[in-house]
Amino acid sequence: MPPSRAVGIDLGTSHAVVARIDELGRSAIVRDAVGDVSVPNIVFFDDEELVFGRAANSAAIGEPSRAGESSKRDLGQAAYSRAIGGQLLSAEFIEACLLKHLATGFTSAGSPRPAVVLSVPASFNHAQRQAMFEAGQIAGLDVLGVLSDTIASTLAFAESQGYLEADATRAGCRILVFDLGGGALDVAIVEVKPKRIRTMAVGGDARLGGREWDSLFADHLAGEFNKQFGEDPRHDMSSVRRLFAAAEEAKQTLTVRQQVRVHLERAAHAADVTISRQTFEDVTESLRDRIQRMLELVLSRSGLAWRDLSCVLLVGGATRMPAVGKLLETLTGLKPAVNIHPQEAVARGAAIYAERLLAARDGRSVKIDVEIANLTSHSLGVEWIDPASGRAENAVVIQRGTEMPTTAVSRTMTTIDGQASLLLRLLEGESRDAEECARVAEVLISDLPVGLPKGWPIEVQYRYDQSGRLHVQARLEKKDRPLAVELRHHGVLPADEAADWRKLLAGRVGLRTILDLLGRHQKKREEAAGQTPQPGAPLAEPQSGAAVSQAVAADPDHANLPDIEDLDFDLAELSGAGRYRKQRLTSRNLTVMLVGYVVSAVIGLGLGYYILMRIDPTYNWLNLPLPGVAPHHPGGGAAGQRSG
Numbered sequence: 001m002p003p004s005r006a007v008g009i010d011l012g013t014s015h016a017v018v019a020r021i022d023e024l025g026r027s028a029i030v031r032d033a034v035g036d037v038s039v040p041n042i043v044f045f046d047d048e049e050l051v052f053g054r055a056a057n058s059a060a061i062g063e064p065s066r067a068g069e070s071s072k073r074d075l076g077q078a079a080y081s082r083a084i085g086g087q088l089l090s091a092e093f094i095e096a097c098l099l100k101h102l103a104t105g106f107t108s109a110g111s112p113r114p115a116v117v118l119s120v121p122a123s124f125n126h127a128q129r130q131a132m133f134e135a136g137q138i139a140g141l142d143v144l145g146v147l148s149d150t151i152a153s154t155l156a157f158a159e160s161q162g163y164l165e166a167d168a169t170r171a172g173c174r175i176l177v178f179d180l181g182g183g184a185l186d187v188a189i190v191e192v193k194p195k196r197i198r199t200m201a202v203g204g205d206a207r208l209g210g211r212e213w214d215s216l217f218a219d220h221l222a223g224e225f226n227k228q229f230g231e232d233p234r235h236d237m238s239s240v241r242r243l244f245a246a247a248e249e250a251k252q253t254l255t256v257r258q259q260v261r262v263h264l265e266r267a268a269h270a271a272d273v274t275i276s277r278q279t280f281e282d283v284t285e286s287l288r289d290r291i292q293r294m295l296e297l298v299l300s301r302s303g304l305a306w307r308d309l310s311c312v313l314l315v316g317g318a319t320r321m322p323a324v325g326k327l328l329e330t331l332t333g334l335k336p337a338v339n340i341h342p343q344e345a346v347a348r349g350a351a352i353y354a355e356r357l358l359a360a361r362d363g364r365s366v367k368i369d370v371e372i373a374n375l376t377s378h379s380l381g382v383e384w385i386d387p388a389s390g391r392a393e394n395a396v397v398i399q400r401g402t403e404m405p406t407t408a409v410s411r412t413m414t415t416i417d418g419q420a421s422l423l424l425r426l427l428e429g430e431s432r433d434a435e436e437c438a439r440v441a442e443v444l445i446s447d448l449p450v451g452l453p454k455g456w457p458i459e460v461q462y463r464y465d466q467s468g469r470l471h472v473q474a475r476l477e478k479k480d481r482p483l484a485v486e487l488r489h490h491g492v493l494p495a496d497e498a499a500d501w502r503k504l505l506a507g508r509v510g511l512r513t514i515l516d517l518l519g520r521h522q523k524k525r526e527e528a529a530g531q532t533p534q535p536g537a538p539l540a541e542p543q544s545g546a547a548v549s550q551a552v553a554a555d556p557d558h559a560n561l562p563d564i565e566d567l568d569f570d571l572a573e574l575s576g577a578g579r580y581r582k583q584r585l586t587s588r589n590l591t592v593m594l595v596g597y598v599v600s601a602v603i604g605l606g607l608g609y610y611i612l613m614r615i616d617p618t619y620n621w622l623n624l625p626l627p628g629v630a631p632h633h634p635g636g637g638a639a640g641q642r643s644g
Contacts, residue, residue, distance in 0.1 A: 047510050
């Protein structure tokens, strides 16, 4: 039996691992051209070619401004966080370059194109997942889907323990999946049974990974060097790269040794700094506190106790730090599983899932038949404007922790007569305040019938598939007519630009050709922006060809957003914390504030006057009949005696 076309790729923040399904139907790791299992995720943009891996690391020391690394953290954003050759590239294009390079390791002339599943952190939101999917397509891969790292790791564990075998009969177990990679932390409690995997609780931190340990350690080393020479090695990019490389190497050495000597250089100065493992652990203690809080949060969401777990599965290179393993063992009372390599688990599980999806697409029976129940890691909501405060708020349609696949339906209405299209903004987050949530996509509902009256109901369906990708449909109620829906993802390249980048990557590419195409895209966007109407004018005709008759609101960010009565949600279920949010200053609010200030001032003055009269009754000029205060008689009484 030839090996399957199914391939799983764990494109981590710092390293990548590739696996495929072999002739025996089991996952197997694919080594690169030099025999490495884990490949550094860095691309160096030379003028005429792209350089990867160790060679890219070496080249980046001399010209750090041409290096793209840790770009996974910027997926779903407008651009990669650092300029390359003086220009901002998209993060998914840099990820696509890395994927294209990886693909050369498992493709050969004449062989069919592999079918790929890409893994993503469980903490990724919809925009980030979609950006990873788009990166795979730009790289020219046959992308079957994306899969969360925690589920992928559990699949690899289930394979190693025999849970995926056709005749599996062993008892189920509940495991803690602890995934600490270079860029993110994922924590999940998963129930594993023969042919069934169910996530019970999930949580994560997209900004807590091995890079944070490197950063704190590098700061400590820089401080020691600065004390000795008065020079800070963080003042230029080249010395920063050397500093981080030294910190990372020392961190890895301290996993097996009690102390390490770190060589640092800056300008004409050089020093060897000896660091103990205890010092390293003290410097990074705050990061372990964040890990512990996340672990306890996920446990509370699951409704279990530590004693209810059977196993701890360590995933990711950063789990090799002794202090991390010690923390987990102290909390759970369990020894970590050793039957699967921490850096291979995600790629193996992604390959298993790829084989499952590929078999379903090809219409053939699959040897690896497993039911997967995953959870949403963020709540999905629709942005609407509260008429009382004028603020944008988040109305949740799918709650965090909902089992996927899942479908939810909401209702909106046309806001004017003859409306031809409607725009909804989708949010991810738990806050009622839209400004505290991530804007992940826009839904343009068009092709509405001519002459539709104001207030006509439109049903909108939101569906997460098993891999966590979002699909949206809409239909016109009463007429039971489907409507055209365009889902515009935030932080993802437009379709025409993505097609251009894919065509570029198919040939020989270097920084010159990249900057040339980037310049053409920028010019095209500027020309399009020059045709954009000013606020107050009717919206331009959308790409679908249906005119949008509604005018842009005074605040262009809120154009076409439905009013509160247009959304059919149970607002009583929304978080009460939003009731105490900071409100926009309206004329009504200003009047209430002024009246409140006046009333408070009057009450304060009255209370102060009463206290003063109790101290000295001569100040009771109004002869108020107050208990314990004698009336004031001018020229006599207490005051007259005092003047005499």
